[in-house]
Amino acid sequence: MAPPARGSILRAIIVAALLIAFAWTAPLARHRWIQHVLHDDAPPRDPLRLTATSHAVFPRADRVRVVLIDGLAASVAAKQVHLHAACSRGLDLVVDVGFPTVSLPVETALWSGLTQQQSGYMFRSDTPLVPPLVGIPSQVPGSIAIAEDHGWIVRSLGFAHTEPAADPIDVTKDAAPEAWRGQWLQHARAAVASDAKLVFVHILRVDTAGHRSGRDSLLYWVAAGIADSMLDGLLEQAPDARWFLLSDHGHLTRGGHGGAEDELRQVEGCVLGPGITTKTGGPIHIVDLARALADSLGVTLAPAAHGRPLEEAMNFPLHGAQAVPAVPLGHGAFAWLMLAVGVLLAYVARRAWLAPWWFIVACVSWLVIQGEPTLSSSEMWAPSGRAMYVTWLPALAVLGAVTWVGLGRVSLARVVIAQLGLPFAAVAAAISASGAWPLLLGRAIAPVVPHFTAWLSPLILMAAHGAAVVALVVLGRSVRSGFDRHSRPETPSSAAATE
Numbered sequence: 146m147a148p149p150a151r152g153s154i155l156r157a158i159i160v161a162a163l164l165i166a167f168a169w170t171a172p173l174a175r176h177r178w179i180q181h182v183l184h185d186d187a188p189p190r191d192p193l194r195l196t197a198t199s200h201a202v203f204p205r206a207d208r209v210r211v212v213l214i215d216g217l218a219a220s221v222a223a224k225q226v227h228l229h230a231a232c233s234r235g236l237d238l239v240v241d242v243g244f245p246t247v248s249l250p251v252e253t254a255l256w257s258g259l260t261q262q263q264s265g266y267m268f269r270s271d272t273p274l275v276p277p278l279v280g281i282p283s284q285v286p287g288s289i290a291i292a293e294d295h296g297w298i299v300r301s302l303g304f305a306h307t308e309p310a311a312d313p314i315d316v317t318k319d320a321a322p323e324a325w326r327g328q329w330l331q332h333a334r335a336a337v338a339s340d341a342k343l344v345f346v347h348i349l350r351v352d353t354a355g356h357r358s359g360r361d362s363l364l365y366w367v368a369a370g371i372a373d374s375m376l377d378g379l380l381e382q383a384p385d386a387r388w389f390l391l392s393d394h395g396h397l398t399r400g401g402h403g404g405a406e407d408e409l410r411q412v413e414g415c416v417l418g419p420g421i422t423t424k425t426g427g428p429i430h431i432v433d434l435a436r437a438l439a440d441s442l443g444v445t446l447a448p449a450a451h452g453r454p455l456e457e458a459m460n461f462p463l464h465g466a467q468a469v470p471a472v473p474l475g476h477g478a479f480a481w482l483m484l485a486v487g488v489l490l491a492y493v494a495r496r497a498w499l500a501p502w503w504f505i506v507a508c509v510s511w512l513v514i515q516g517e518p519t520l521s522s523s524e525m526w527a528p529s530g531r532a533m534y535v536t537w538l539p540a541l542a543v544l545g546a547v548t549w550v551g552l553g554r555v556s557l558a559r560v561v562i563a564q565l566g567l568p569f570a571a572v573a574a575a576i577s578a579s580g581a582w583p584l585l586l587g588r589a590i591a592p593v594v595p596h597f598t599a600w601l602s603p604l605i606l607m608a609a610h611g612a613a614v615v616a617l618v619v620l621g622r623s624v625r626s627g628f629d630r631h632s633r634p635e636t637p638s639s640a641a642a643t644e
């Protein structure tokens with residue numbers, strides 16, 4: 146009887162080499178993708194369906210004061226004594242900040258009236274706007290912004306005067322941060338009490354505590370309490386001003402933000418001061434609040450701004466996920482097509498046991514252990530993905546066993562396609578839905594959409610690890626059959642591989 150063809154061993158080695166090459170490069174590509182998501186801008190688009198039907202103008206105010214407590218979740222804001230007391234004296238609103246729930250992009254929406262999708266500002270992690278935003282503050286002479294720390298955010302917003310100053314070497318850092326920590330509140334109070342028409346105070350400590358310990362931690366609640374006292378101290382400096390009090394996003398229980406979760410998007414927002422009535426309402430969109438700000442200051446928003454008059458926004462609150470931007474139709478359709486191809490490829494198995502069960506098990510264990518992938522979760526950004534792959538190690542064991550048995554019964558091609566076709570197609574679907582294909586052509590864009598961008602992070606690693614396991618089993622079996630060639634004739638099981 147003839148020994149197994151050298152050709153089949155060579156074929157196995159080539160297939161294994163290709164899979165190993167993919168397994169090696171995919172995590173590196175994911176790492177580059179993370180950098181694009183965190184630092185680049187998305188191509189501008191305008192998925193928000195929100196149209197104003199009236200031209201009512203919110204009344205002007207001589208002095209406008211805006212205090213933003215970064216990362217203060219609505220559930221915690223509701224328990225803050227001074228914030229609650231202030232809000233009960235005016236318009237007490239739920240404000241939907243849209244997506245993504247990240248400080249600079251949300252604050253540019255507040256100060257320009259354009260959503261994150263319209264501006265294309267997605268994460269901009271430690272990536273200031275140079276030149277600064279052209280929006281509301283740039284139209285108000287003498288406007289002042291003061292930040293507790295992370296001053297690069299207020300320095301990006303187009304205010305005439307900003308503090309703290311930037312570090313002369315690294316503009317993402319603040320100059321003399323230690324000294325500033327002891328002075329900043331005095332500076333903020335003095336600015337609020339001044340004659341300046343517009344003053345913005347950005348309190349950061351709540352967000353810092355959220356990242357460190359999560360929303361339910363003592364640290365977070367203490368930080369929220371201190372921020373609340375700071376707010377009270379600011380309010381008493383200008384009782385006759387118009388005040389806008391809000392947050393830019395919430396925090397997950399375990400800490401983190403960025404995704405489209407309701408608890409992150411919907412924050413407390415209040416407007417109070419002389420002439421403002423008492424009313425509760427919302428959710429309104431943050432761009433509605435931007436219009437009220439612009440009206441208060443007598444400045445204009447870009448023609449594309451969707452913000453509605455506040456009265457109208459309160460009468461017609463947002464429904465459901467209206468503020469969550471939909472995926473572009475073409476991207477979504479192509480993603481579904483990819484998934485359909487993946488299912489067809491899985492069908493190549495023609496045997497139930499040879500279907501890509503490992504991939505189903507990996508996805509289900511991910512959902513059970515980690516929940517739906519979200520951009521708010523730090524594992525998304527972990528370069529090694531170590532926290533992720535522990536989740537699907539059992540699934541890889543299933544893959545190894547099925548591949549080993551499969552190679553003994555059906556052809557190499559059928560095993561590889563059956564095991565890896567669906568996972569690879571799922572990666573392609575997530576790339577399509579999030580609009581990430583241009584990255585492969587070398588374009589520097591941030592492919593950020595709700596849900597699918599977050600799915601891409603674990604899917605790339607699942608596909609890479611799956612490819613590595615299949616490659617190793619293919620190699621292992623080839624080596625074995627190479628030895629067998631010298632000792633015994635072809636086994637019935639490998640004969641079946643020609644079917």
Ligand SMILES: [Zn+2]
Nearest residue numbers: 216352356402
């Ligand atoms: Zn944060």
